[in-house]
Amino acid sequence: MTAKRLQLTETICSQKLHMIVGNYGSGKTEVAVNLALALARAGRRVSIADLDVVNPYFRCREARVLMEEAGVRVVVPSGAQSFSELPIVLPEIRALLRPAPDEVSLFDVGGDPVGAKLLSSLVEPLGDTPYQLWQVINSRRPFTDTVEGCLRMRDGIEEASRLKVTGFIANSHLVTETTLEVIQEGIRMGREVSRRSGLPLVFYTAMQEFADSPQLAGEEVPLFVMRRIMLPPWIRRTDAQPQPAGRAVPLGRRTGA
Amino acid sequence: MSKILMKGNEAVGEAAIRAGCLHFFGYPITPQSEVPEYLARRLPEVGGVFVQAESEVAASNMIYGAAGVGVRVLTTSSSPGISLMAEALSYIAACELPVVLVNMMRAGPGLGGILPAQGDYLQATKGTAHGDFHLIVLAPSSVQEAVNLVMRAFELAENYRNPVMVIGDGMIGQMMEPVEFPEPAVGKPLDPGDWALTGCKDRPRRIVNSLYLDPEACNRHNFKLTAKWQRITEAEQRSESVYLDEPCDILLTSFGMTYRICKTAADELRAEGIKVGLFRPITLAPFPYQACRAAADRAGRILDVEMNMGQMLEDVKLAVQGTKSIDFLGTAGGVVPSPEDVAKKIREVLGSAPAKNASPKPAPQKKRKDKERA
Numbered sequence: 114m115t116a117k118r119l120q121l122t123e124t125i126c127s128q129k130l131h132m133i134v135g136n137y138g139s140g141k142t143e144v145a146v147n148l149a150l151a152l153a154r155a156g157r158r159v160s161i162a163d164l165d166v167v168n169p170y171f172r173c174r175e176a177r178v179l180m181e182e183a184g185v186r187v188v189v190p191s192g193a194q195s196f197s198e199l200p201i202v203l204p205e206i207r208a209l210l211r212p213a214p215d216e217v218s219l220f221d222v223g224g225d226p227v228g229a230k231l232l233s234s235l236v237e238p239l240g241d242t243p244y245q246l247w248q249v250i251n252s253r254r255p256f257t258d259t260v261e262g263c264l265r266m267r268d269g270i271e272e273a274s275r276l277k278v279t280g281f282i283a284n285s286h287l288v289t290e291t292t293l294e295v296i297q298e299g300i301r302m303g304r305e306v307s308r309r310s311g312l313p314l315v316f317y318t319a320m321q322e323f324a325d326s327p328q329l330a331g332e333e334v335p336l337f338v339m340r341r342i343m344l345p346p347w348i349r350r351t352d353a354q355p356q357p358a359g360r361a362v363p364l365g366r367r368t369g370a
Numbered sequence: 371m372s373k374i375l376m377k378g379n380e381a382v383g384e385a386a387i388r389a390g391c392l393h394f395f396g397y398p399i400t401p402q403s404e405v406p407e408y409l410a411r412r413l414p415e416v417g418g419v420f421v422q423a424e425s426e427v428a429a430s431n432m433i434y435g436a437a438g439v440g441v442r443v444l445t446t447s448s449s450p451g452i453s454l455m456a457e458a459l460s461y462i463a464a465c466e467l468p469v470v471l472v473n474m475m476r477a478g479p480g481l482g483g484i485l486p487a488q489g490d491y492l493q494a495t496k497g498t499a500h501g502d503f504h505l506i507v508l509a510p511s512s513v514q515e516a517v518n519l520v521m522r523a524f525e526l527a528e529n530y531r532n533p534v535m536v537i538g539d540g541m542i543g544q545m546m547e548p549v550e551f552p553e554p555a556v557g558k559p560l561d562p563g564d565w566a567l568t569g570c571k572d573r574p575r576r577i578v579n580s581l582y583l584d585p586e587a588c589n590r591h592n593f594k595l596t597a598k599w600q601r602i603t604e605a606e607q608r609s610e611s612v613y614l615d616e617p618c619d620i621l622l623t624s625f626g627m628t629y630r631i632c633k634t635a636a637d638e639l640r641a642e643g644i645k646v647g648l649f650r651p652i653t654l655a656p657f658p659y660q661a662c663r664a665a666a667d668r669a670g671r672i673l674d675v676e677m678n679m680g681q682m683l684e685d686v687k688l689a690v691q692g693t694k695s696i697d698f699l700g701t702a703g704g705v706v707p708s709p710e711d712v713a714k715k716i717r718e719v720l721g722s723a724p725a726k727n728a729s730p731k732p733a734p735q736k737k738r739k740d741k742e743r744a
């Protein structure tokens with residue numbers, strides 16, 4: 114028996130607009146990029162916008178080539194601007210607020226309330242369009258290692274973005290040193306955050322090597338199985354899953370015009 | 371305690387607190403702004419002082435003052451900001467004050483860019499500012515090592531009453547790795563000794579000043595500082611040598627994050643039967659010349675890899691003394707060499723083709739002998 118898997122089409126495609134927020138280091142970008150690739154593999158038209166104005170490195174634009182080759186439309190500043198830390202919001206972003214009927218939009222938002230602040234500029238153009246604003250939580254990060262810390266982070270993000278968080282994603286990890294215990298600890302914290310906030314724990318994540326752990330089999334919350342995409346230049350992908358052609362563009366290399 | 375996931379910059383801030391440093395003066399600059407951001411949040415929780423100065427010039431003079439009154443103090447910046455601190459660092463070294471500073475290097479020269487680089491090696495190790503003085507310079511190659519070296523930096527600064535710089539490229543500031551903090555959580559208070567300005571009631575006055583108008587006194591002070599640097603050089607060199615139990619075809623020399631890239635390349639080539647050794651200084655100053663020479667003696671030739679145009683290369687050459695041929699692979703501007711780039715260069719200088727079969731091929735005749743040779 115294996116863990117219950119996230120049903121992409123039911124959970125993700127019932128809403129067309131998804132914004133991923135959280136504190137930096139929670140793993141927002143890894144989650145957003147993996148969701149985009151999974152949706153593309155499932156045959157959906159999917160766009161991802163890199164709205165990270167907080168991190169200067171390790172942003173989803175570094176996986177641009179890989180995502181584009183998988184059929185994902187990637188909206189990032191082009192050329193030299195993509196290497197700046199300027200708060201650039203492209204005009205295309207507004208179009209993504211209203212995805213076509215067969216399309217899904219993902220926004221990879223910068224970390225912390227300061228990163229989520231950018232969303233407040235989209236509140237008016239957003240109007241009544243339904244959206245999901247999911248907060249990624251990692252119990253191994255300072256300031257969100259407790260339920261209270263996660264809820265404080267949510268309050269800060271909501272105040273800065275003028276939008277409401279609609280659910281949580283448990284993404285506890287220690288990059289290459291993640292253990293099953295760390296994942297389970299994250300699910301427990303996520304459930305408690307969900308109970309205290311009245312908002313759903315939409316799914317939890319685990320890398321491929323944990324996907325078939327019997328210890329996760331009884332879990333009610335669905336699992337979204339991920340691959341490591343956002344790797345520093347010296348770490349190789351070791352997972353056995355078939356990979357899309359191409360690879361993440363190394364830091365500092367042009368990602369195309 | 372269990373491991374947590376931290377960005378290098380946050381870990382630097384936490385390490386300083388764990389070392390008992392409760393005073394920070396600095397100014398934000400990418401890619402190290404998370405250090406002041408983290409400390410602005412954390413220091414008030416532990417009764418510390420955080421001041422965002424009006425510039426790096428001001429911040430560096432604030433640490434001068436804070437160290438002068440005998441408190442443990444930290445500043446952090448990135449390349450252009452460190453240049454602005456140069457004058458005060460010379461004063462601090464002249465006054466023999468213990469301060470710790472961190473440079474998360476970015477691309478230069480000039481305003482450059484925000485991506486990682488290692489172009490401040492010479493500035494940190496040789497030419498920080500005017501006058502005869504040296505910084506002790508420590509170069510971590512992981513977030514955990516950054517934690518350990520920041521904590522060690524305070525000990526060194528206080529043992530020798532000398533400024534210590536922990537130097538990383540922007541990548542180590544920005545990357546996330548699991549870390550744990552050694553216990554005890556908080557270091558001993560700084561010993562104000564016979565120099566700190568703690569109030570002169572019931573004792574003779576002390577002065578912290580670097581003005582020596584009397585040439586003989588200034589001459590003596592220079593000899594004193596030089597003798598201290600000699601002691602540091604004898605006692606504090608640290609380095610890491612890997613895969614040198616047996617002689618190797620080629621030795622990769624690198625420091626900081628570039629070492630991680632070289633390690634990946636070395637592991638992959640070793641799996642193919644090419645014997646690649648690794649040497650990295652942990653103390654860039656004092657540079658471990660003897661250890662570097664000993665590593666070089668085990669190798670057929672040397673490839674120095676840096677994210678600059680060949681700065682540590684000068685120290686490697688001094689260590690090797692012309693006994694081995696040295697090639698260089700460098701990048702700048704925020705371009706990070708990949709393990710493939712390093713492996714390709716190794717094959718090029720060894721004249722071996724990518725291993726489809728195990729037997730090494732003779733050197734391909736290339737017309738670019740002079741290019742990129744060190």
